[in-house]
Amino acid sequence: MQFAQIHGNEALKANLAGMVDGGKMGHALLFVEEQGMGAIAFALALSQYINCRDRSGGDSCGVCNSCHKHGKLIHPDVHFVFPVAAVSSLGESEKKHPISDYFLDGFRSLVISNPYFDERDLFEAIGLENKAGNISVHEARDIISKLSLKPYESEYKVMIIYLAEKMNAEASNKLLKLLEEPPEGTYFFLICHKPDKLLPTILSRCQIIRLQPDSPEDICDILCREENADADHAMIAAKISRGSYGNALKLLREEELADEYASDIEELLDAALEHNLTKLLSIAESLSGLGREKQRDFCIFAENFIRKIFMFANGVPQISFALRDEYSNLERYAATIKKDFYQKALSNLDTAMSAIESNVNAKLVFVDLCNRFYLYI
Ligand SMILES: [Zn+2]
CATH class of the missing domain: 1.20.272 (Zinc Finger, Delta Prime; domain 3)
Known part of the structure; x- marks a missing residue:
């Protein structure tokens, strides 16, 4: 995903690209968003930008091998973690320590089809059967093991953790050291909706990036243009969306x-x-x-x-x-x-x-x- 493909937050796109170009980006970024604002798209576009060999004008090229793999969420050096649970579709041994890798297909389809999803959409897409998802210590161990390996084909490895506030205390504590001193060439992009639910020790180790609400007019324009929405309906949805395109889209469907x-x-x-x-x-x-x-x-x-x-x-x-x-x-x-x-x-x-x-x-x-x-x- 390129920055140009994401709705809104234009200043943020320029800032993120500028941080990479100027070598000023921290190794652990925490994206704070209202649900449905598409922080995952920003994290992906940033990862694509960092790894693109032919970036220009503040955006990745969108066509090189790395960009192509980012677009399909299959880049071997980009890892995804999100809340999961022991569901009936898993094998007996997988149920004992469910991790995100077991649910990647559903996650990829969701992100590609609509990066402005929320927690409920995620749990439906990965089939959590109404169970409460969380990020457990098993996942933290898996993260540590993945990041201990050298990158496969890029200079950098990226670990994207969606809904980081769902990490339990054990998982958070296990990751603290890694967040403080990540292996060279490693970036953590955490995404959360409720930063007050994160351990203060995690918060203090991250550079915080806050997504800003989009104006109702901008959201309405996009809904009319891309979803063929009726202008009156679109404006109503945009006004009650709290500046979140994903919320507005959902309201329109509601x-x-x-x-x-x-x-x-x-x-x-x-x-x-x-x-x-x-x-x-x-x-x-x-x-x-x-x-x-x-x-x-x-x-x-x-x-x-x-x-x-x-x-x-x-x-x-x-x-x-x-x-x-x-x-x-x-x-x-x-x-x-x-x-x-x-x-x-x-x-x-x-x-x-x-x-x-x-x-x-x-x-x-x-x-x-x-x-x-x-x-x-
Ligand atoms: Zn590229």
Whole structure:
């Protein structure tokens, strides 16, 4: 990946290239981003730039052997580490010490298809089966062993660690010495979303690179140009994306979910308002029959819908980022729903999502959710 292929953060691209050209780059960089900003793309473009034999104008050539292998994430001197878990698809011995190498195919496909992914996308792409991924001491041992070897074909070796905050204390401590005094010609590019979750000893050894939010106008332009998005929808998604292109892209796709889930949440709210328990039970039955992914998508959509009603109820529809054709429905709910419902409903939906991810019986989750809506609305 070349810098030119990444959206936004133009000043950062120039800074990174300048650091390499001026020989001022530290050996351990920590990219801090809001999820979906594409820090992994910056780390890859930087690695490609460092290793390119024909770079010019602040970017790699994109066509040499090294650039070609970077583009496919198959360069033998570029290593990837990310959170993983012992899943059923692994062999018995692999399950005892799962490491990123066992999940590389899914990781490569994800990064190549959409470098603006988030943690949830990653866990889905590598098939973590709703388990919590982490970076364990086994991984740290593997990193040490890989970096003890000489580079295969480049002058430099690069270790990219995505979601470094998922390193447990044992793994972090094992890597401290290596981060402080890496073998010659070795670069560590760590990426994290929550730097406060990193051990201070790790933080202090890294040069921190903060990705800046992109403006809604810039994000909207890219969505219209590259995703063929409708300008109104794109601008709404851009405004609530917190400056993250990946978030905006996701929101735009969630808008598409509206067609699927709008009638479900409206039926649920209507049945709760009518105190129609029989109807609520049948809605709970139907939701519990969806697959787990769809159940989670429904909860995400429902949270967003309830947030919009809340904005209407508080007289600020302009910051609900609702579409014009949603206005009359949202106004209707805002006029009838009790003021203390919103906070409770959002927290109930969060609880439902956690329960779904922890494999709690779906019928129990949705009957409980519908019952709480009935009680609080
Ligand atoms: Zn090149």
